[in-house]
Amino acid sequence: MESVLSILVGLFFAVSIYLMLSRHTIRMVLGVTLFGNAVNLTIFTAGRVLREVPPIIPDDVSTPQTLVANPLPQALILTAIVISFSFFCFLLVLAYRAYQELGTDDTDEMRVAEPKGEGLPPLGY
Amino acid sequence: MAATDSIHSIDTSAAFIAGPTPAADWLLLVPVVLPVLAGAVLLVVRHQVRLHAAIAIAAFGLTFAGAAGLLYRVVTEGPLVMTMGRWLPPFGISFNADALGATFAAVASFVAFAGAIFAVRDIDATGRRYGFYPFLMLMMAGVNGAFLTGDIFNLYVWFEVFVISSFGLLILGSEQRQIDGATKYAILNLVATTIFLITTGLLYGALGTLNMADIARKVPELRDSGPLMTIAALYLLAFGMKAAAFPLNFWLPASYHTPRIVTSALFGGLLTKVGIYALLRVFLTLMPVERGVMSELIAWIAVATMILGILGALSQSDVRRIAGFIVISGIGVMLAGLALGSPMGLAGTVLYAIHSILVMTALYLLAGLMHDAAGSYSLHEVSGLYRSNPFLTAIALAIVLAASGLPPLSGLWPKVMLVQAAVDGDAWWLVLAILLSGFLTTIALGRVFALAFWRNSPAADTVISDFSATGKAHSGGYAVLAMLAVPMIAIGVYPEPFMRLASAAAAGLLDPSGYIHAVFPGAGS
16 A cells, blocks of 8 residues: 555656746646645655554553554644645735736746846946 | 543553643743734734734733743753643654754844834834734744744744745735745745655654654664665755755845845844754754765855855845845855864854844844935945944944954854864865855945945935934834844854853754753653
């Protein structure tokens, strides 16, 4: 099971990095989203995929007696999903605003903050 | 729930029932909880924009007092640990203040306090209604949380807290150039934090724990079998990107000059240093051996960052963009200490970080005051400030000296320590790079001073009336700059206590047994 998931994680990373290498913001945003999902799967796989028993400890002991499923990755992934989802929303709005304001979604042509051909600072009085 | 505890239960459950937390220990949470609470209060009163500044300044004042008290306690009594919900480590999320984290939190809170005062004049009612102060509060909660947490996944969460708050601050005003800068800043920072999360996932897969002290204990057992070098290299990538180390620094000069000047100042002062803090924590407390393997690589990254950063500053004519490149150059100097890894080198890095938080904030605020006095940020246009604003000139000279690493200000001593450490470590090229970058910084900032302050303004006759008009309007800004200059001068003329503090922080990093023992009191170190 882990090996299948590992291959899937690799595919996710490959696709997301390919998308992020683009100069167009919308592809980058999609790439970042896939990147976040790839991470979630990584954490899930890293926590070991066990199906045996839910991690419920009987009343009279304080540690699990058998091999139980690992509940922690789900807590971590839940946190990561919430964060990456809110970032995705922000980035989507930002990319759309940038397209409206700057008239392009090509990051090479977004030169308002760093205009081309500014020249050198004064070299003397 | 616990009603059916039988006599068979093992006594580990007893370990989860402990006495109440001593009142003084709650100090550990003040630098994080107070900004969160104040941010919530500010959201409640978001329509009464006149109240915002007063609430924020009071909250930051208390936060600074709390962080300073925490620092005093940590220095006198050793690391302080608190685990949330009393789920004892490694299960609960620990907050863990050692000398390093408490020092960073105290300096950061001080600078945020100064920034909140400066913002009274810099941020208008529209900016406040848009939420400047709540964003600032939450950003500081994230920064202080990152400095104080003892759990690596929690560190990721605090990173995200301050990154998303910084997005809000960065686009406050919604100008074209801000949206341009924010696009690059947002995407690259998000990629960096995601790489941090990937690495944390891999670390968890290898070790099965997220508590930093527990990781530090378990890493040696795994050194032969686990992919620790991969994890360390990915952490270097992620935190190097956050700290704006070459070649991952291009988001910083693209964005840091676009927001309101007080936002630029706090970003330049604080955010990159969180990356440096995370590098120090991960590479010294958690993975010292892996740092040793990569020390040569880190050293070359340090050299490239400091030299290329300052060359960028030399080619700019906008004062804010010059400041941005000087921030990058300073990151290189701090990485030099990490590369050396000796007690002296690390103490130099910690002291340089303290100095850099203060001086970079002051440099951006100075740029803001220069803009107010002369109407421009461009060196082509600003001139004659020496005659029109003599007091500003005096403070500017102090800041230029400090940022260049010249006596009698704070930049000198950390560089002395780093050069000494590099000489001891037989890294002559590192010595050369530190000295060269200091020399080039002197030229870059000396030119700012010569052009903006010494050069006569074209209309020198009208200047006197300008002075009376601008001199009064700036008194708040002057007060903030003077407030930041006090610790800068203190470090410069009486460095002894600060050096001792930095050495204590470095010693705590090099020998984490105190840190581990504070989290696991029962464990042999």
